[in-house]
Amino acid sequence: MPHIDPFSFFIGFFVGIVFWVLLGRARPLWDQIRENAKEQREAAKARRTSGLEDNHRRITLRRAQGMHLASSLFALDEILQEPRLIAPPARVEPGVIGLQEDIISQTLPYMPDWPDLAGIYGAPTLTLAQAISGGANIVITGAAGAGKTVALAHLASLAANLKVRLDPKSEAEAVPYLYHVADLGLPHEASKDPINVLTNTATEFAPFFDLGRLPGFIQRTFQTGQALLLIDGFDELDSINQQSVVAWFKALIQAYPKVRIVTTGYPTQLNGLISLGFNPLALISWNQRTVARFIQQWGELWSQTVAADSSSAGSNPVQVDPLLINSWMMTDNHGLTPFELTLKVWGAYAGDSLGPRVLDSIATHVRRVAPSGTPVAALELLAMQVILTSQPVFDPRAARAWVKQYDIVEDKPIQSAETLTQTAEGEKAPVTGSQKIRIKKSKANEGMPTYGLLSKMVDSGLLLSHPNNKMRFLHSVLKGYLAGQAIGDNDADQTLLAQSEWNGKSVALHYLAARGNASRAAEALLKSSELPLHNPTFSVAHWLRDAPKEAEWRSKVFASLLQILQAEGQPLGLRGQAMAAFVASSDPGTATLFRQLLSSKSFELVPLAALGSGGIRDSKAVDALEEVMQAPSSSVRRACCLALVAIGTERALEAVGRALLQGDEDLRKAAAEALANDPTEGYAMLREGAGLNDIMVRRAIIHGLSRIEQPWAVELMQKLQVEDEQWVVRNLATQYLEQKTRPDPRVPQKLPVPSETPWLIEFAGKQGMGIPRGGSAAEVLATAFRFGSTEERLAALPFLKPVANEGIIGALYAGMYGEDLEVREASFHAIQEIGANGTHLPHPNQFGLG
Incomplete structure (x- = not known):
């Protein structure tokens, strides 16, 4: 056994104790040093990331x-x-308090494909x-x-x-x-x-x-x-x-x-x-207020920038008073998209517009962005090939090959929506059909497009260049406008119709109808149209506004739309689209049709006719609308009030004012809510009505104020909440103010997993069914839609849309043609989305419905 020196042992033991004591006391310091070093590394990383993120x-x-x-x-x-x-319609969840519906959600069908009426009526x-x-x-x-x-x-x-x-x-x-x-x-x-x-x-x-x-x-x-x-x-x-x-x-x-x-x-x-x-x-x-604000902003910016730059450059163009331009621009904007309105205003201020029509505005912009001296036929041919080959994003090498197959008969810059020629006196006159620029197989080498032509189009802005050697047109409307002419000139409409549905096809057909003869295309689409959605008919209906009024196929489209509009038993979402198509067509006969339909005995058709009259602002319909407003149907009354406010004449607003002061409770509510759509006279009437002694008027005014997203309306409701003498008025104001503080149930939510959805778990338990964890639970959901309460049926729809199959579609058809009106409209909307998703929709007759 080795000898151990006691002195050395105790000294070593003592030193060890001291070392561990010091180490224990120093540990926080070391931890702090390590933490500081970590923070410094994270700060350095944050600085690097912050610079990158910035x-x-x-x-x-x-x-x-x-x-x-x-x-x-x-x-x-x-x-x-x-x-x-x-x-969108608010998502329904059983057991959860829903959103109080307003006049729009109760009266105007949800029509995302036709958003003009939503803008007019303040959806x-x-x-x-x-x-x-x-x-x-x-x-x-x-x-x-x-x-x-x-x-x-x-x-x-x-x-x-x-x-x-x-x-x-x-x-x-x-x-x-x-x-x-x-x-x-x-x-x-x-x-x-x-x-x-x-x-x-x-x-x-x-x-x-x-x-x-x-x-x-x-x-x-x-x-x-x-x-x-x-x-x-x-x-x-x-x-x-x-x-x-x-x-x-x-x-x-x-x-x-x-x-x-x-x-x-x-x-x-x-x-x-x-x-x-x-x-x-x-x-x-855009509604009228948005259009007016846009035109005013454009005029101010133009005067501050473009006009000022022109003056400083010494060009000294003739300056027209922006007020005069704006007053002129505020007319005839019905149904214009932001794209079309922008081109119209641009042409007015630049003074280069080729005419008053939408087609003229588009032609003007094509001329702006096309390379100088480029023949219009080359642009039309390129656009046609892009559409017919279904290559909206194309390889310029392929594009060069497309254009080189043909020669240009006439190398002429763009002049208007239709090609113009010169008369003997030097005046412009429309060309005949045989004089139009045509793309034919070449017998000479004149005007042969080159890759350099595509590069010039990129430089001028007509084409956009992307990574991986890709190009595309500046805008799908410009592409469709150019392609429509070439497709008509080359009789390629049947080739286009044979394609599956896509945006390029739709836009090209629109401008084929506007600039050429689309009779064959219209007839083919109308023949293929059928329930449940009638998408081909509505596709053709979109052409009506820009198509020539003498086009043969127009009457057939209007006949098909009228048949859909008058089809009793069909969802209002479908019939409402037919009404919206009449409104968007800007056809002079539409006003007469809606006035005739106001005399119908159908309480589903009359509201649609009233909304149509308001959509076109038919002042001749005021008397009929005021008369129909006395009908016993709440939906008819609401639609008439909305239409009269949309028409906006003095007589129309007076009729709504009488309804607010003299009608029963439901009519007063409808009148007040409708007046919230008029920011001038309507707002003034609501402010004045809030101070009247009539308790029914003040209560109705609360409904109207709840639709106005402006501080003064909230302040007025808060005042009535506190100061009004009647508790029914104070209580209603409190309900609306509390609703404004809650999350909007119309905001799309990420769907929970079915196995973690409380109402579905409860329903499955009552039915003795199980819900697979993490699965789609399609069987349970389909059962809930078939046999559940109205709330359960509506709650099941968002879960069923992504997993739709023929069985689920059949169940939705049954809901779409059932007695429950709320389920009917929600089912139709679900069918629309399922169809848009690319799922084949069989005819309802296959299930004994429709």
């Missing part, structure tokens, strides 16, 4: 501010009219920030030119300026990623991380020194739920290319479930998005 936001903002038609003149925020989305709307606040992915829908790209650009600008939060519980602001589908290298490789597509795209726009850190930054924002992915152009693609985008969205959502996606879509062509849980929301059309 750069990304700045680049996104700059791109977004240039994503509009007049970007060569103004920044987006300078001319922007805030895009708003038509609020409830959502801001873009509201729309994404519920956690759901969104597809912004609208016709070509409705402003979908501007809506995305506006949302990107808000997010770039730190004004959007995707999670209300988080302090982190959304990080926007704004790209066009043409920027993406799709289709993506399924074996790779889907975020690589976005990383590769982002590097095309990022500064050189950010390239190394960008992939990590993008992945972090997608993992933490800060990423707001804004993809433009989905609506421009054909169904095959749309499937590539949908497959990428699906992979992205599975890999990064916290991502929020907003894209654009054509209302009836959402192929695959509904299955992924996207919620379609339609842009509302």
Whole structure:
């Protein structure tokens, strides 16, 4: 056994104790040193990320501010009219207090495909920030030119300026990623991380020194739920290319479930998005106030910038008083999209407009953005080939081959919506059909287009260039306008009709009808139209406004629309679309038709006729509307009040005023709510009515004030809540004020898992059924829709749409033709979305319905 020195042992023991005591006391110091070092590393990383994020936001903002038609003149925020989305019907959840319905949700059918009437009648709307606040992915829908790209650009600008939060519980602001589908290298490789597509795209726009850190930054924002992915152009693609985008969205959502996606879509062509849980929301059309504000803003900006620059450059153009231009511009704007109104105003202020029609405004802009000296036939041929080959995003090498197959008979710059020639006296006169520019097989080499011609189109702005050697037209309307003429000249309408439905086909057919003979196309579509949706008929109806009044096929379209409008037993959402099509047609015979229908004995048809009369502002219908307003039907009364306020003449408003003062309770309520649509006389009448001694008037006024989203209306309700003598008035004001503080139930919400949905668990328990964990629970949901209460049936619909099959469609048909009116309209809307998703819809007769 080795010898141990006691002294050395105790000294070592003592030193060890001292060491551990000192180490224990020093541990907090070491922890603090480590924490400080960690904070310094995180701060350094934050500084690096912050600089990267700032750069990304700045680049996104700059791109977004240039994503509009007049970007060569103004920044987006300078001319922007805030895009708003038509609020969809509120989602129903059994056991939860719902939203108190207003006059619009009770009277005007929800028609996202025809948003003009929603604008005229002041339908409830959502801001873009509201729309994404519920956690759901969104597809912004609208016709070509409705402003979908501007809506995305506006949302990107808000997010770039730190004004959007995707999670209300988080302090982190959304990080926007704004790209066009043409920027993406799709289709993506399924074996790779889907975020690589976005990383590769982002590097095309990022500064050189950010390239190394960008992939990590993008992945972090997608993992933490800060990423707001804004993809433009989905609506421009054909169904095959749309499937590539949908497959990428699906992979992205599975890999990064916290991502929020907003894209654009054509209302009836959402192929695959509904299955992924996207919620379609339609842009509302501009009303008269928005149009007036836009024209005024344009005039002020033009005077401050364009006109001032021209004067300083020494050109000294003749200046016309903006007030005179604005007064003239305020007429004849019925049904114009933001795209069309912008071109109309631009032409008026620039003095280069070729005429008063929409077609003339488009032709003027084509002339602005086409390369100088470019023959119109070359542009038309290129557009036609893009449409007929279903390649809205095309390879310029292929485009060169398309154009080189033909020669240009006449190398002539664009002059108007129709080609013009010169008379012997030097005056312009319309050419005959045989004189129109035609594209024929070449016998000579004159005017042969080259790749240089495409480059010139990019330089002039008619074409846009994208990564991976891709190009596209500046706007789908310009593409369709040019293609429509060439398709008519080359008798290619049957080739176009043979294509599956996509936006390029729809727009080209529209301008074929406007600029040529679309009789064969119209007849083919009308023959193919059938229940449940009649989409072909409504497609042709969209042509009516711009088509020649003498076109042979117009009468057949109107006959089909009238048949749908008068079809008893069909959903109001379907019949309302026929009414909206009559309104949008701007046909002079529409007013007479609606006045005749006001005498119908159908309490479903009369409200639609009344809304139609108001939609076209038919002052001759005032007497008939006031008479019909005494009918015992609440829906008829509400529709008449709305129509009279929309007409807006003195006699019309006096009729609504009498209803407010002398009618029964329901009529007074309808009158007050309708007056909320008139910001001048209507607001004044509501203010005055709030001080009257009649308790029924004051109570009705509360209903009207609840529809006005302005501070003075809230203040007046708060005053009545506190000071009114009658508790029924105070109580009603309290209800509406409390409703304004609650989350809007019309905001789309991300659906919960069926196995975690309380009302469905309760229903399944009563039925003795089980709900598979994490599954679609389609069988239980279908049972709830077939046999549940009205609330349970309505609550099941959002879950059934993404998983629709023939059995579910049959159940929805039964609801659509059933006795429950609320279920009927909700079922029809669900069928619309299922059809837009690309699902085949059998005829209801297959199920013994319709």
